[in-house]
Amino acid sequence: MSLTEFKASLAGDAPAPTLSPPLAGLWWMAKGDWDRAHKIVQEDDAREAAWVHAHLHRVEGDLGNASYWYRQASLPVAKDALDMEWERIASALLGSLEP
Template identity: 75%
Template sequence: MVVSTAEFRASLSGAAPAPMLTPPLAALWWAAKGNWDKAHKIVQDEATREAALVHAYLHRVEGDLGNAGYWYRQAGQPVATDNLESEWERIASALLEGGKK
């Protein structure tokens, strides 16, 4: 089981995400692998705040800041202003921490 951000990042050397990952974490995994389309397909129909946050991140990666803003609002989060790598780390950490509770 993935328990830390470091282990999650290390899993990126694999061909697919671990099957027990939540959809938002699986989408982040695919985003880190450069597969935006696959990541987007995973979260676009998920109705959770966590999925909305990953969805916002993906649209920020895409450069569609208007759409990203909508998804940040759906997630109940402020629009991110840090670099994309820092945001990815922050989201991954939050999602992994949330899974431990």
């Protein structure tokens, strides 16, 4: 799935069932359902899920918790705009599934 297709899928009521948990979390975040997104990535121990988890806590404004999850993902704390980070994560997960 391309980033354009992923964004277009946001017009639907639910993410494609074939999406990985981190991508499903990003999908729900984009739809404004932070709680559902958080539940999905919290139950996944993959590095990619930690990256999305970090983004979610950054969105929430809990930078201490976000920093913890960036460390779990072995990534630096993001400093760019939230929407830019969301798109960067989605692009990376759709392209290579590696942060």
